[in-house]
Amino acid sequence: MENTREGQQGNPYIVLENLSKWFGDVLAVDDFNLEISRGEFVTLLGPSGSGKTTVLRMVAGFETPTSGQIYMDGHAMQDVPAEKRNSGMVFQSYTLFPHMTVAENIAFPLKMRGIPKDEMGAKVQDALNLIQLSKYGARLPRQLSGGQQQRVALARAVVFNPRVLLMDEPLGSLDKRLRDDMQLEIKRIQQEIGITVIYVTHDQSEALTMSERIVIMNLGVIQQIGSPDSLYERPTNQFVADFVGDTNLFECRVDAIAGQTCRIRTDNDTSFLIPYNPDINVGSIIHLALRPEQILIAAEDAPSVPNSLKAIVEERIYFGGVIRYMVRFGGGDIVMVHQPNRIGRMKIDIGNSYQFYWELSAPEIIGVDQKNVVDG
Numbered sequence: 001m002e003n004t005r006e007g008q009q010g011n012p013y014i015v016l017e018n019l020s021k022w023f024g025d026v027l028a029v030d031d032f033n034l035e036i037s038r039g040e041f042v043t044l045l046g047p048s049g050s051g052k053t054t055v056l057r058m059v060a061g062f063e064t065p066t067s068g069q070i071y072m073d074g075h076a077m078q079d080v081p082a083e084k085r086n087s088g089m090v091f092q093s094y095t096l097f098p099h100m101t102v103a104e105n106i107a108f109p110l111k112m113r114g115i116p117k118d119e120m121g122a123k124v125q126d127a128l129n130l131i132q133l134s135k136y137g138a139r140l141p142r143q144l145s146g147g148q149q150q151r152v153a154l155a156r157a158v159v160f161n162p163r164v165l166l167m168d169e170p171l172g173s174l175d176k177r178l179r180d181d182m183q184l185e186i187k188r189i190q191q192e193i194g195i196t197v198i199y200v201t202h203d204q205s206e207a208l209t210m211s212e213r214i215v216i217m218n219l220g221v222i223q224q225i226g227s228p229d230s231l232y233e234r235p236t237n238q239f240v241a242d243f244v245g246d247t248n249l250f251e252c253r254v255d256a257i258a259g260q261t262c263r264i265r266t267d268n269d270t271s272f273l274i275p276y277n278p279d280i281n282v283g284s285i286i287h288l289a290l291r292p293e294q295i296l297i298a299a300e301d302a303p304s305v306p307n308s309l310k311a312i313v314e315e316r317i318y319f320g321g322v323i324r325y326m327v328r329f330g331g332g333d334i335v336m337v338h339q340p341n342r343i344g345r346m347k348i349d350i351g352n353s354y355q356f357y358w359e360l361s362a363p364e365i366i367g368v369d370q371k372n373v374v375d376g
Contacts, residue, residue, distance in 0.1 A: 011074070013038035013196055014059070014164060019068035021054050021220075028054045030220040032068070036198070041190055043199045045207040046217035047243070052200045053168055055217075059198060060166050061085050072163055088157030088165045088195075092172040094149045096141040102152050103128070103137035109160045127155040130189060147178045154186065158195060165190070167199045171206065183209050204244050208232065216240050232291075234364060241289035241366050246324075248295075248335050250288040250363075254280050261306070261360065264288070268331035272307040275360055279368050287367035292324065292338040294362040297346060298355040308357040311335065313350050323348075327356060 012035035019032040029051040036042050044052035057063040059070060061082030070077040077085060096105050106127050110120045128134045131151040141149055150170060157165055170186075171179045187210050190197050201207055207214045208228040216223040216231065216239075224231060224240045235241035238249060252264040260276045264286065280286055298308075314334070315326035318341075325337045325348060337356065339345060348354065 012036060013040075013073060014198075015069075015071040016055070016059070017069045017071070019055065019058060019065050019070070021051075021058060021063060022066045028220050029058070029065075032220075032222060034215060034222075034225070036196060039194045039196055041187070041197045041199065041210060041212045043201060043207040043211040043214045044217060045201060045204065045214050045244075046223075047202055049219070050202075050217040051220035052202075052215075052217050054220075056166050056168055056198060056200050059164070060087050060089055086160075086163045088160070088162035090150075090153050090157045090165070090167045090170045092169040094141070094153045096149060096152060096156075098141055100140075101137060102133065102139050102141070102144070105141070105152055106137075106156045106159050109156060113160055115160075123159055127159040130158075130192065131155045131185075145178075146174050147182055150174065150182060151185065154189065158189070158193060162195070164196045164198060167197065169201055170199075171201075171203075179206075186210065208244070216243065218243075235289055235366055237366055238287055238289075241364070246292050246336060246338070248290045248292060249366075250290065250333070252286050252288060254282050254284045254286060257282055266331065266333055268329070268333045270309065270329045270331050270333045272309065272363075273360055274363050274365070277365060280365070285369040286365055287369075288363045289366050290335075290358065290363045292336040293322075295335065295337045295356050295358050297325075297337065297339060297348065298357060305357050306360045307362075308355055310353050311356050312353050313348055316348065316350055327354075 014036040016032055016034045019029055020027065021029040032055055044055055046052050054063060058065050061077065061080065072085065097108070100108070103124050106124045107120050110123060115123070124137070128137055131154060133148060133151060136144065136148070141152070144152065171182050174182060183206055199210065211228055213225060213227055214231055215225050218239050224236050231240060231244050235244065241247050242249060250266050252266050254262055255265050255271070256263045257276060261273045262276055262280060263271060263273055265271045309329055311327035311329045313325050313327050317324040321341055323339045323341050325339065327335050327337055329335065339348065
């Protein structure tokens with residue numbers, strides 16, 4: 001009897017259940033669990049060696065899980081070979097056939113599935129229209145730009161209406177401007193045809209731009225799952241806070257609790273306030289993340305906010321739309337500050353002292369070490 005899950009409306013479309021994968025004595029993926037809705041765009045994000053591509057290859061059927069189960073549309077996939085899973089795949093290398101025209105490349109998966117010729121032509125033309133290359137069907141791949149070739153690879157992956165589109169670092173070989181354009185193009189196509197996408201990247205900006213949900217991985221283990229804004233604004237641990245965007249990380253001791261605020265102090269004696277949190281006590285050692293764009297600069301007196309400290313500007317890095325400053329507080333803490341590069345911005349000089357301030361709720365607690373609580 002076929003091993004299935006109920007495929008009723010409202011149930012997850014793809015279920016990855018307790019997936020683990022060993023390569024010899026190396027555990028590449030450790031107890032991975034994820035549910036994906038039909039039409040959702042989910043990104044697996046992490047550094048090299050985090051296990052994200054191994055997960056994708058197990059979904060595709062190119063790797064067999066050591067343990068765990070994969071369900072697609074209610075059907076278990078453990079005995080289904082890759083070619084029978086009805087998955088579209090796009091790689092970093094375009095893998096287009098150089099001797100075939102664009103139209104022939106796109107038609108190839110249809111031909112392999114025995115689609116009649118009279119249907120094939122219409123499907124190929126629809127795919128060409130989708131990627132906005134309707135007049136390029138007769139060209140060879142070498143006559144296209146890198147971005148155009150990647151769009152053809154995408155069209156070939158979706159022309160047969162697959163269950164899921166799997167994308168493994170598809171933009172890695174493109175320059176930055178083209179990569180940025182292709183992010184929006186892939187998202188447009190995904191939304192237009194409503195296909196479910198599992199996307200793999202190590203590029204945080206890609207993940208934040210394109211995804212409905214992001215799965216952050218490290219050393220084969222899921223670190224956090226959430227929407228782009230929740231991961232950026234509310235990281236649950238130091239790895240996520242440090243990997244997604246720029247951030248300042250502090251290890252602090254709780255000095256005092258008064259009403260709805262807590263006074264904390266870093267090892268370098270920088271002291272400031274955070275909101276009261278029931279998980280911490282006087283003497284708790286906590287870990288904080290403070291995004292550099294949350295720190296503002298005042299010429300002299302800062303506005304009336306709980307946290308306002310003086311610091312000396314030690315370094316200035318120009319990024320075009322943003323200017324990054326590395327500033328040193330009195331005790332020695334080095335903090336990153338981002339200032340938007342806009343007309344009328346305050347001029348900041350290296351070596352000068354300025355007032356830096358942030359809202360009470362700006363720092364995010366990413367860890368509490370209750371083992372190190374000491375009497376205050």
